[in-house]
Amino acid sequence: MTKPRPDRSRVSGPLASFADGYCAHLVAQGYSPRSAQFHLQLLAQLSGWMQAEGLDVAGLVPGAVERFWAERRRRGDVSRITQGRLRPLLGYLDGLGMLLAAGDVAPTELDRLVEQFCGYLVEERGLVAGSVRLYAGVARRFLTERSEPLADDLACLSGADVNAFVLRESRRVRPRTAETVVCALRALLRFLHVHGWIATPLATGVPSVPQRREDLPRGLPPGQVTRLLASCDRTTKIGCRDYAILMLLARLGLRSGEVAALQLDDVDWRAGEVVIRGKRSRLDRLPLPGDVGEALADYLWRARPRGFGRTVFLRSLAPVDGLSGDGVSEVVVRACGRAGIAPARAHRLRHTIATEMLWHGAGLAEIGQVLRHESLEVTAVYAKVDRSALSRLALAWPGGDA
Template identity: 25%
Template structure:
């Protein structure tokens, strides 16, 4: 409305509030830091974490009455980490990593107020919870709960089926554009949001038919290149809205699937299912990693924990050893 009264035109876009204005020196230094990161080859999401973390540190300095890089002392680093730690108990590296990167940037610019970049504390390795994949019966029930006679239903059915068959991240599915579907080659080509690298996945008949049905008989008329659009004007790309959790929760509820907080049964469970089924079929971990577009094969190893049959083959025979408990006999 402010834009409308000022310019006479209405612009449909999301505004983000909350970032405090930094002093001139800190603002300029943060922009220089951002420019250096954008040419470093880091993914967009990683750059966003570094910038947000650095801004948080600079805002902390201003609260301490420091408005100059030369005024930073070691005590400020310790105080900032102690203050930010309770809010980042799950991943303290989101505090120390941006701080270390920014200090390295200052050293490169010759502005570091210390002799060397301090060695920041690293968190100990924490246990990673093995989240479940989506069971075949659950996937079938969710798809059956979608009302494909409606425009929204045809869109949501195509989105869920694509996730279940390809293992693509939901952010990448939402960002798919019309040229991403290569019908003749039977493949989907896209640039991953998380890694910034191109990936190609097979286009099965089921997924292709669902997407085609939505495009031909469900997708609103729009000049947008994005495949999946909202059902209400101005028909924004799905990537511009927060609908990903609403979609999966809606059809899980309709299918009678109970959800608990942090149970891992969101859209990403479909991706874990694809990785697990590939391993169960005897496909090498490296191939699974390449198919899912991981930056490193190590990322695919988590699916080994879900391959119960394969894990049983790795178990040692304990029959030669005497056991005193019934459960081990």
């Protein structure tokens, strides 16, 4: 396989001296020669633009990156050159200490407010990093629409402003994502009220997103989980990884984010247990079934790349880093395609466990404990329950938590 080579004659400007090192970095990160060559060409284009703009490496601040991207858009190169494509290069330069630290760029009032909101989500609400990022993105979109100075505009914030934002977002995203937007906006408005940015508690007036929920969440029909597992070619590295992921989802009922968060140190092979990092920083120690442990050990021994951190499941494409929760769900979607069944995401396997337990006569308390639900209301979606049933369920869970 031909290795990528930076052509110094074609790289001019302030980034020319970094071309060789960046090339080696791309190879070490698992990029194919073709992908690495693309990123080297992007380095050359960015470096030439910086030279024309009179910028040195330290001048490669977010605003400059945005200008470079905007120019490429004007030239019709939107599909191939975006800010996301620049992320590996910027990460490499930042790792060398060549870019200005975030603290060296004066934060705006909006930046400071979003940072305070993130701190509130972690310290007061106990949200995990992934949820904080989602909520922060919603907060930034909402606050970006406000006028300067931000404090004066927020002081005049009304319910109509909030409703208009929810309406725009609900038209832009899927219903499930719109639910997240509403939750994030309510959290932001509570934060703003508690900290004196707004005088009126607007969080209670945020409209809910209409939901079409069946009495019983849909699991996969009998036999389809077996077909999903059988679709994995375990003679390949990707097949070993995907099979281990599907086993964790199908046998333990884990959420996609919990599978993605799994670390090598979370598996206690001697005790036959695994630590699961759940919602709101919750940690649960679960028994590791023998067949799941075998699938996991097979992946770790034969298929997982060495030297890429402590996250158990890694991306198959460069850059080789931890698989995301969405990536875990994509594993399920691809397995459905191979098995010839309707597309489903990771949470359908969790629903499958619950519905199979119901079919075999399990009670709601048992289902809630297996799925590690935080509240009784969550488990109640798996059946029509009256007040007496909820009362019996509450007795099984002292303190009201699973």
